[in-house]
Amino acid sequence: MANERQFRVKTKFIATRGVKEYRASISEWVREWDNVLEIGCEWGTTTRLIADRCKHVLGTDVSPVVIERARQKNPELDFDVLDAFNVKAAMDFGQDFSKVYIDMSGISGYRSLLDVISLLNMYATVLQPDAIVIKSGALKQFASNCVAWGQS
Ligand SMILES: C[S@@+](CC[C@H](N)C(=O)[O-])C[C@H]1O[C@@H](n2cnc3c(N)ncnc32)[C@H](O)[C@@H]1O
Numbered sequence: 001m002a003n004e005r006q007f008r009v010k011t012k013f014i015a016t017r018g019v020k021e022y023r024a025s026i027s028e029w030v031r032e033w034d035n036v037l038e039i040g041c042e043w044g045t046t047t048r049l050i051a052d053r054c055k056h057v058l059g060t061d062v063s064p065v066v067i068e069r070a071r072q073k074n075p076e077l078d079f080d081v082l083d084a085f086n087v088k089a090a091m092d093f094g095q096d097f098s099k100v101y102i103d104m105s106g107i108s109g110y111r112s113l114l115d116v117i118s119l120l121n122m123y124a125t126v127l128q129p130d131a132i133v134i135k136s137g138a139l140k141q142f143a144s145n146c147v148a149w150g151q152s
Helices: 018-029 045-051 064-073 087-091 113-126 137-144
Strands: 012-016 035-039 056-061 078-081 099-102 131-135
Touching: 012 018, 012 137, 018 045, 018 131, 035 045, 045 056, 056 064, 064 078, 087 113, 099 113, 113 131, 113 137
Parallel strands: 012 131, 035 056, 035 099, 056 078, 099 131
Antiparallel strands: none
């Protein structure tokens, strides 16, 4: 059956609300073998927390100014400029990312659900990480109202 053979995303999506939950997820979701892509790293505060628990993390942000500051504050870590909506540029890093962390201004609020879902699907389809953790109150609220029929 064609439907059964269709490509299906296997990535888990973890919706967190606020930076406290976002960072608390690290101990549960990041493992020592992981290569993590972090999107919206700002000055690298969360990047450092992720780096403590995994093989490698690449912190990225759309702003070259914050990336410069992140490099100055954390010279031992890797940072690069990336606009999250340019997934081709994320592919061009040429890395196999097992986890993705996303905390972007503009999509963390309650009116951004469709943008969040399309961003998650894009990264899940192209990079195929095991999991994407995102700071999004809208997604957390939506997910808490979802029930997958037939699964206990
Ligand atoms: C709330 S801050 C991130 C804080 C950081 N995750 C932490 O834990 O310290 C949001 C960041 O999203 C970045 N951002 C906004 N739009 C973006 C985009 N299209 N692609 C990548 N980063 C973006 C901003 O430049 C900003 O640094």
